[in-house]
Amino acid sequence: MRILLTNDDGIDEEGLAALAEGLKREHEVWVVAPDRNRSGVSHGITMHEPLKMRQYDKNTFSCSGLPADCVITGVKAVLPAVPDVVISGINRGPNIGSDIIYSGTAAAARQAALFGIPALAFSLDSDDGSWRYAALTDFAVRNLNSLKKLCIADVFLNINAKSADSYNGCKLTAISLRQYQDTIHLYTAPNGQTYSFFESGCMQTQGSELSDFQAVQDGYVSVSPVFAHPATVSFADISLDGISV
Numbered sequence: 001m002r003i004l005l006t007n008d009d010g011i012d013e014e015g016l017a018a019l020a021e022g023l024k025r026e027h028e029v030w031v032v033a034p035d036r037n038r039s040g041v042s043h044g045i046t047m048h049e050p051l052k053m054r055q056y057d058k059n060t061f062s063c064s065g066l067p068a069d070c071v072i073t074g075v076k077a078v079l080p081a082v083p084d085v086v087i088s089g090i091n092r093g094p095n096i097g098s099d100i101i102y103s104g105t106a107a108a109a110r111q112a113a114l115f116g117i118p119a120l121a122f123s124l125d126s127d128d129g130s131w132r133y134a135a136l137t138d139f140a141v142r143n144l145n146s147l148k149k150l151c152i153a154d155v156f157l158n159i160n161a162k163s164a165d166s167y168n169g170c171k172l173t174a175i176s177l178r179q180y181q182d183t184i185h186l187y188t189a190p191n192g193q194t195y196s197f198f199e200s201g202c203m204q205t206q207g208s209e210l211s212d213f214q215a216v217q218d219g220y221v222s223v224s225p226v227f228a229h230p231a232t233v234s235f236a237d238i239s240l241d242g243i244s245v
Contacts, residue, residue: 001027001144004083004112006070007091008038008104011062015090015124018133020060022141023087028059030083032074034104035062039093043068043107053078067108075115085148086112087140089122090133094160096125096212097176097205100226109156113228118151125216126163136161139170139221147223154229160212161221170221176207176214 003023007016011033023029035054044066051073052064061078063070071086088108100106105121112119124136139161140147150157158175161167181201188194205213215222 001084002079002081003027003029004071004074004079004086005029005031006033006067006074006086006088006108008034008041008067008088008108009092010034010037011056011060013092014131015092015122015133018137019087019090019122019140022137023144025141027144030074030079031060032063032070032078033061034067034070035064038066038104039091040102041066041104041107042102043110045069045072067104068111071108071111071115075112075117082115083117085144085151086117086119087122088120089124089159090136090140091121091123092131093123094125094216095121095123095158096160096178096216096222097207098178098180100158100175106156106158106226109158110226110228113151113154113156116153118148119156120147120151120159121156122159124161124163128163130163132163132165135165135167136221139167143170150223150225152225154227155225156228158212158224158226159221160216160224162216162219164219167221168219170223171210171215173212173215173222173224174208174210175224175226176205176211178213179204179206 046065091105095103109119109121183199185197212222
């Protein structure tokens with residue numbers, strides 16, 4: 001199987017290397033990943049400047065752009081043919097619930113799905129700051145074919161798990177809602193320029209027993225199907241009654 005591998009943490013990240021090493025045993029793996037950390041960039045693309053590419057070996061490239069840029073460039077310019085699957089990750093940190101709106105990891109998988117290519121996004125949560133990628137890498141390698149089959153048209157899979165040596169199993173999960181209690185501080189410097197400083201706050205997550213958040217908390221691998229394209233939204237319960245032109 002021909003695989004395009006990318007992430008948003010950057011070309012030198014351990015999670016990307018773990019996946020690449022595991023997948024290379026049985027598959028043709030191409031890596032096109034950002035040349036530096038691009039976390040939280042969502043689905044941004046670079047339109048008005050060229051992207052700088054660096055080749056490390058025959059199948060490994062870094063790109064000065066964003067994760068979606070890496071998928072676009074990889075599919076349209078770097079790989080010799082369209083990949084059978086695009087895999088993003090393993091991300092250092094979870095992409096649960098509302099995180100997928102902001103996540104460059106999820107955006108890379110979403111871009112592949114928009115191309116009609118099966119896509120998987122893998123992310124790891126940690127309670128103690130340790131990052132053990134082996135168990136999730138093994139899950140990805142052993143189940144690649146089955147996960148790929150779940151990627152129906154316009155759907156990619158968002159997959160999360162704890163940093164652990166083993167899991168209780170895997171669950172098909174719904175996407176939870178996260179609310180970020182972040183703070184913005186304004187500071188006026190001596191030169192008169194005002195600066196905005198971001199301070200991370202507590203996070204509140206709402207979701208049922210079937211949610212991605214709960215599955216990860218309970219020691220399972222969470223597998224969430226995500227619609228990549230807004231055209232897949234149902235309008236069955238929406239009406240324009242009362243709106244006039």
